[in-house]
Amino acid sequence: MTNQEFTELLHNRSLKATAPRLALLNALHEYKSAMPYSAIQSKLSPIDRVTLYRTLESLMKKGVIHKAHQEGSDIFYAFCGHSCSIEQHQHNHVHFKCKSCDTVTCEEPKRSLHISLPGYDIQKVSISIEGICKDCITA
Amino acid sequence: MTNQEFTELLHNRSLKATAPRLALLNALHEYKSAMPYSAIQSKLSPIDRVTLYRTLESLMKKGVIHKAHQEGSDIFYAFCGHSCSIEQHQHNHVHFKCKSCDTVTCEEPKRSLHISLPGYDIQKVSISIEGICKDCITA
């Protein structure tokens, strides 16, 4: 992803292509897997804390990024897929955190799981999984 | 649940039956659904913040309570079932947060869902659901 493309992405969502936003998008892009808040802050340092806070907020609100994991103290952020837009987030995937390498990734489960709670109106499902990732098992 | 029973519960887990712990257990018990941190703090006020922190930690470690919801800023706590012990937490239920009444409850889904991620070793699954609860729909 080039800086030019990120700029388009932001403009499509009525967001100005500012330095902090491009820095964040580049950081997330390079990081490959979901990026913990602490790593984002280090990478973008010396960014103003409030600016980072609002940058994350606006990008989340516009369906560009999403929180991928929030057990533990460090919150992980990841890019949304094409299914997410300014109107709504649409995530059918799960979030996997490896206890060995501490990496958080967005994964598509083989069988799409259907949760049934009779009498309830289910609007959003978040699934966080912990275990050992493929790479750490093979290695 | 009487105070006497709570004392036994604590002793079974090698924990002393102190005032802060009994206060917490009583608060959780009265609250019925999962209790947000802020409500716990108000209810137990004026409890020392550190004591509350360590009380929650120790009770979680010994399988007496667990975090029921941690999207949002307020973390919800709830009693563990009989399946949880000093050795390990064993939760097969999901956590439902009602967008209307803001209540968080532990729910047993009808079909037990099986998540399949080939190549990965799944050790723990946390499912958080948001929507409208049974009571709010009926009302």
Next chain:
DNA sequence: ATCTTATTGCAACATTGTTGCATTTAGGGT
């Protein structure tokens, strides 16, 4: 090049997490 509005940067404050240490207390042993 100018203008307008979104965005930033800073100050300031709030909440929660976390550790160290001295003091208190629960509960087992006598």
Next chain:
DNA sequence: ACCCTAAATGCAACAATGTTGCAATAAGAT
């Protein structure tokens, strides 16, 4: 009923993150 000791509390102190207001700045439309 009284000791004793380990466990637990209370307080100080610091760190990290969330959150708002406001003045200064800069992006992008004209």
